[in-house]
Amino acid sequence: MKKVLVLFLLATSTIFAQDNEAKKLLDDVSLKAKSYTNISIDFKYVLENSEENIKQETKGSVVMEGEKYLLNILGITRIYDGKNIYSISSEDEEVTISKGSDQDESTITPSKMLTFYKEGFTYKMDIIQNVSGRKIQYVKLTPIDSNSEIKNVLLGIDIKTKHIYRLIETGKNSTKTTLTVNSFKTNETLSKSLFTFDKNKYKDYYINKLD
Numbered sequence: 361m362k363k364v365l366v367l368f369l370l371a372t373s374t375i376f377a378q379d380n381e382a383k384k385l386l387d388d389v390s391l392k393a394k395s396y397t398n399i400s401i402d403f404k405y406v407l408e409n410s411e412e413n414i415k416q417e418t419k420g421s422v423v424m425e426g427e428k429y430l431l432n433i434l435g436i437t438r439i440y441d442g443k444n445i446y447s448i449s450s451e452d453e454e455v456t457i458s459k460g461s462d463q464d465e466s467t468i469t470p471s472k473m474l475t476f477y478k479e480g481f482t483y484k485m486d487i488i489q490n491v492s493g494r495k496i497q498y499v500k501l502t503p504i505d506s507n508s509e510i511k512n513v514l515l516g517i518d519i520k521t522k523h524i525y526r527l528i529e530t531g532k533n534s535t536k537t538t539l540t541v542n543s544f545k546t547n548e549t550l551s552k553s554l555f556t557f558d559k560n561k562y563k564d565y566y567i568n569k570l571d
Contacts, residue, residue, distance in 0.1 A: 442460070498517075499515045509532055511531060
């Protein structure tokens with residue numbers, strides 16, 4: 361949230377109270393997530409731009425354990441083993457390998473999804489929605505950087521579980537991406553090799569290793 365010009369002290373006090381309330385809720389979400397050994401999420405992803413008449417819907421899944429993750433979306437499997445990112449395209453029979461440190465700091469990766477708000481955003485409480493008996497509290501996040509391509513992010517949080525239910529990102533180019541969580545599982549028994557790239561499975565693939 362960009363700080364607005366406030367003419368009355370009462371209005372100023374109200375805004376800061378909202379910010380503190382939003383921060384507490386976001387911190388509760390982050391602490392709850394960190395209490396789990398791992399998190400597995402199935403989600404629906406929608407990208408739309410009414411001006412360009414674009415609407416794309418797909419389903420995806422992600423498993424997170426600490427900084428490591430396994431993400432499946434749009435036909436791409438992405439593995440982050442804590443050091444390198446392996447982007448695997450079955451359609452193109454190609455694997456792109458890059459260093460995790462090369463990621464754009466502004467990109468909201470799976471491992472940062474629950475903590476990205478801590479830097480670079482201001483935030484305030486937004487609307488509450490009732491979704492099938494669940495109370496979803498939205499927090500509106502606005503980039504501090506005026507040059508950011510992101511206009512704002514709405515984070516919908518289940519008040520009872522403190523789990524993220526929906527993330528809506530609106531870009532300055534009028535593109536809106538919505539991620540809705542369909543299932544949220546925690547502390548599952550995972551294969552020890554889940555976050556390991558096995559090159560033997562992709563012998564016929566083109567390996568594109570970025571420096």
